[in-house]
Amino acid sequence: xxxxxxxxxxxxxxxxxxxxxxxxxxxxxxxxxxxxxxxxxxxxxxxxxxxxxxxxxxxxxxxxxxxxxxxxxxxxxxxxxxxxxxxxxxxxxxxxxxxxxxxxxxxxxxxxxxxxxxxxxxxxxxxxxxxxxxxxxxxxxxxxxxxxxxxxxxxxxxxxxxxxxxxxxxxxxxxxxx
Amino acid sequence: xxxxxxxxxxxxxxxxxxxxxxxxxxxxxxxxxxxxxxxxxxxxxxxxxxxxxxxxxxxxxxxxxxxxxxxxxxxxxxxxxxxxxxxxxxxxxxxxxxxxxxxxxxxxxxxxxxxxxxxxxxxxxxxxxxxxxxxxxxxxxxxxxxxxxxxxxxxxxxxxxxxxxxxxxxxxxxxxxxxxxxxxxxxxxxxxxxxxxxxxxxxxxxxxxxxxxxxxxxxxxxxxxxxxxxxxxxxxxxxxxxxxxxxxxxxxxxxxxxxx
Numbered sequence: 331x332x333x334x335x336x337x338x339x340x341x342x343x344x345x346x347x348x349x350x351x352x353x354x355x356x357x358x359x360x361x362x363x364x365x366x367x368x369x370x371x372x373x374x375x376x377x378x379x380x381x382x383x384x385x386x387x388x389x390x391x392x393x394x395x396x397x398x399x400x401x402x403x404x405x406x407x408x409x410x411x412x413x414x415x416x417x418x419x420x421x422x423x424x425x426x427x428x429x430x431x432x433x434x435x436x437x438x439x440x441x442x443x444x445x446x447x448x449x450x451x452x453x454x455x456x457x458x459x460x461x462x463x464x465x466x467x468x469x470x471x472x473x474x475x476x477x478x479x480x481x482x483x484x485x486x487x488x489x490x491x492x493x494x495x496x497x498x499x500x501x502x503x504x505x506x507x508x
Numbered sequence: 509x510x511x512x513x514x515x516x517x518x519x520x521x522x523x524x525x526x527x528x529x530x531x532x533x534x535x536x537x538x539x540x541x542x543x544x545x546x547x548x549x550x551x552x553x554x555x556x557x558x559x560x561x562x563x564x565x566x567x568x569x570x571x572x573x574x575x576x577x578x579x580x581x582x583x584x585x586x587x588x589x590x591x592x593x594x595x596x597x598x599x600x601x602x603x604x605x606x607x608x609x610x611x612x613x614x615x616x617x618x619x620x621x622x623x624x625x626x627x628x629x630x631x632x633x634x635x636x637x638x639x640x641x642x643x644x645x646x647x648x649x650x651x652x653x654x655x656x657x658x659x660x661x662x663x664x665x666x667x668x669x670x671x672x673x674x675x676x677x678x679x680x681x682x683x684x685x686x687x688x689x690x691x692x693x694x695x696x697x698x699x700x701x702x703x704x705x706x707x708x709x710x711x712x713x714x715x716x717x718x719x720x721x722x723x724x725x726x727x728x729x730x731x732x733x734x735x736x737x738x739x740x741x742x743x744x745x746x747x748x749x750x751x752x753x754x755x756x757x758x759x760x761x762x763x764x765x766x767x768x
Contacts, residue, residue, distance in 0.1 A: 401540055
């Protein structure tokens with residue numbers, strides 16, 4: 331029975347990781363000015379952080395979004411694993427506690443969204459240009475592109491936070507009802 | 509799709525898992541490599557028609573090869589289902605791109621130095637790429653049925669490592685999510701069109717359209733996401749029990765299913 335419980339927990343986490351990866355790959359709306367794109371994967375990262383805590387949130391963000399970037403955007407895997415992993419971790423840490431109320435959940439989710447915006451900016455404006463000087467593979471962004479992407483990343487962070495809160499409330503409601 | 513996969517048609521007839529994986533990876537290289545895809549689909553030249561004939565023919569030939577392997581493995585019905593999903597998602601992405609690029613302020617910001625023709629060309633490329641990539645992705649996922657994997661990953665003594673079981677769980681959930689996404693959108697559009705298709709909403713219109721349309725979008729996306737998650741989570745207890753039964757069955761020496 332313990333093995334069965336462990337497998338069920340693993341399956342639950344795998345579901346969120348895979349949902350993040352699949353929705354990120356399938357609904358990928360390119361941003362014309364840069365090499366980035368909009369996606370809905372953050373909804374599942376925020377929901378995983380709120381529902382299952384920091385480790386699950388971090389794994390969902392790092393693995394789900396990282397795997398998705400392997401298709402089409404392999405240069406961004408490094409930034410995505412770090413940024414989205416941190417997003418899930420932060421949402422989980424800030425929402426950890428006995429009774430999670432919507433205001434704190436909103437705060438945690440918005441901080442997660444802010445992490446995405448700031449994290450990608452740091453990678454695209456500073457880390458990738460530095461790495462790109464010695465490794466052409468990473469030579470994909472510059473400071474101007476990073477500034478352009480601040481707005482879409484902020485919009486995406488907000489959509490992820492709002493959608494993740496909606497999902498958390500609905501799933502937490504289902505859990506309570508049972 | 510999964511049932512027909514167990515009948516061992518098409519690529520599933522290749523018994524060696526590593527050979528099957530190698531062939532599928534080889535098939536996927538042009539679609540998953542952006543440089544090759546950009547060469548095959550030079551849509552940046554779309555405003556300078558005609559397009560290079562050789563490139564277009566190469567892309568069409570590649571698509572035909574992918575579709576032929578899908579039909580060989582899952583039949584014409586499988587290909588039709590995959591293409592229906594690809595078209596629906598492709599149109600969603602293209603329409604969203606058009607809406608975003610023409611949105612006030614945000615559109616100009618996101619467009620940057622690109623012209624509208626270049627944005628449209630990118631959308632056309634994205635659409636045609638999705639028509640090939642989505643069936644190909646689903647073909648790869650469904651080419652490794654978890655039950656078969658459990659049989660193959662067994663050690664000679666009949667035991668199965670926990671790692672192998674977890675790989676099987678991940679693959680099973682992958683195919684479950686892919687199936688759910690492919691069948692849900694069409695079913696919901698027919699059963700509850702007001703949620704997914706704005707033309708059925710008489711209350712969206714007039715001057716407050718700019719406000720109500722995004723609200724409708726959030727509502728539809730949240731409903732879709734919730735139903736998807738609920739459906740997937742509901743399957744987990746059954747999936748784990750099924751796995752336990754399968755493992756128990758195989759460990760007791762009932763290996764007929766593995767020997768087929």
